[in-house]
Amino acid sequence: MAYDVIREKVAQAAALLNEYDIDCWITFVRETALNGDPVLPFLVASDLTWQSALIFGRDGSRTAIVGKYDKQMVVDTGAYDRVLDYVEGIRAPLLSELRRLAPRSVALNYSTDSEICDGLTHGMYLSMMTILQEAGLAERVTSAQQIISALRQRKSPTELAHLKEAICHAEEIFDAVRTFVRPGKTEADIAGFMREQVARRHLGLAWDPGTCPAVFTGPDTAAAHYGPTGRVVQSGHVLNMDFGVRVEGYVSDLQRSFYVLRPGETDAPPEVQRGFAVIRTAIEKARAIMKPGVQGVAVDAAARTAVTAAGYAEFPHGVGHQVGRFAHDGTALLGPPWEKYGSKPFAPLEAGMVFTLEPRLTVDGCGVVTVEEMLVVTDDGAEYLSRPQRALWLVGGAE
């Protein structure tokens, strides 16, 4: 039941205001079918149409101000003490609530570094500032990045159960596709087979159907994030796929690598085996140092160094990201200190965070070897949530 997660997360949010010394947190949205705030699925169960404010006070109050037609749906969540509705405009009820709270700080959903904390549009920011000015609170605005990051990364038991189920379904579909992949099939054939398995299970895909799954066979494939093509699986290819499913709003995100045996071969050639071993080592080195308090930049460096020290080119992305309602979720990132990642690689790990580990390397003439596992940070380390791929998946047989 979707309301369970909402009630868990709304209660969690209320407690975070004290932890981060913030008096008031406002999520301010409109027409969320068009312009949703990524935090919204934790706070309400349906779209909001007119300007709407979800207001948490440090006094423990949880107040929703929404348009007349959205009121009943918000009441139904059972997560708010008061649901106020309006017809002509939100200014008056919002001002009244702000005056009641008289907060010393007002956190809004913006962040240069973290997209999950950046759901407030600039136009809505301008509208909110007009109202805050009228209430004498314009100087007290701050970013809600800490609250939203904590809310998303501290997975509740219900959230972890959904994530594990999403991983389990993806692994079963990987098991099925191992019997389907063979020389002569195209990337698109393989992706079609996997999407059919997802449909039979009445699940959603973890991301955009154009690239979920992504399937890449052989050398000279397009870069990651590209859709499956008519390229044909041939012996001697390394083939990799990136895939996940959605269960109750939570997703899995896993990659697996195959080798397609040449006539007479019984195992992958040494250079492919070596590539795979380096990927396994990189994942284990990263996992070994993951625990609460460690920064993602250190985890990334452990995996990155394992790959470059073995003579391969550096992978052009962080070694891992959080997973939750989206495949790329959370603020803290296991990444290098590159401009595009801002402060994310420096956020410390916490227990309850769910991460991927996904180093990659190219074996010239064969293809890209990449494995992506999912792990949860525990009190003193990190545990696999996925069944780790311990060996290349071999595809045999003639073309």
Add this chain to the structure above:
Amino acid sequence: MAYDVIREKVAQAAALLNEYDIDCWITFVRETALNGDPVLPFLVASDLTWQSALIFGRDGSRTAIVGKYDKQMVVDTGAYDRVLDYVEGIRAPLLSELRRLAPRSVALNYSTDSEICDGLTHGMYLSMMTILQEAGLAERVTSAQQIISALRQRKSPTELAHLKEAICHAEEIFDAVRTFVRPGKTEADIAGFMREQVARRHLGLAWDPGTCPAVFTGPDTAAAHYGPTGRVVQSGHVLNMDFGVRVEGYVSDLQRSFYVLRPGETDAPPEVQRGFAVIRTAIEKARAIMKPGVQGVAVDAAARTAVTAAGYAEFPHGVGHQVGRFAHDGTALLGPPWEKYGSKPFAPLEAGMVFTLEPRLTVDGCGVVTVEEMLVVTDDGAEYLSRPQRALWLVGGAE
């Protein structure tokens, strides 16, 4: 093929810069699976992951700067002259492009009044301003509201064809549900039947499945935007439904009203017939004054006055909105001058806009009468795209 619409709309956008005297328009996004800009489906065919800029110059140039893994997908659209990619950060290539264009004005996607033009998040606005400051362009920023509004409202022939198809499917499903509605069925039964029809046609719903269709039977129902309940259809009820489907990314949005005959009745009672006639009159009065140059506030007033002059309470929403990729689309609105609508009711109508007309009123003790039609603005008026409901749909038979 999705690329057709993208190429049509990208070409249209390029021409709009001259029309509105703007030197440069930048759509600036990241992780669009989480935080999409509503204009994005017109500009690219897939999600963008790292910070990405889609830049239109008045010199006719169309430049995309995207992360390495997204490059090929943007190249494939065929809509951009240049697709630049990066690994570590967008700052350097973006600065270089800004210096090449040296624009006197830079339009960004923000608007207090129009959510379709407000896809830039506040965090991304701050990041963009840092780069614009470095380029000496921070003082030249303006809203892209005119460009985006025109882009969405001037429907291309392909877009109009998709909208007509979405209307046609919805009407066929309304025809089917007329044979299904009868006393004893619940709102949820009826909604389930309709969603099943949508699934059989392999179509999407026009909005959130929780409220598409919305079905309301009898007096004392929840307000609009609420999901179907276990409330049972009974004789003497007015029943209404709000429904639409999605075809190639474009949606329909229609409402129809039923009357459930009491034993011995052969038509609705006079007060229900009168209510329906007032709704028809309100729609016709609104349609009669729609043409290019007229403001939505005047169209709304024509319908609103027809309802209140007949002694019914004023409906608490605008009489119509644009439709496109979303059920609530476009900037110009057929609405009253209320705070929440900002300047939208004052934007003049243009040929090619697609609007709904949807007045409503309550017949005490029976239910809500509401009809929603879809129309396109022509060079000298407005034409129905839907088959207008000319009479209440009567449901006969015993409970």
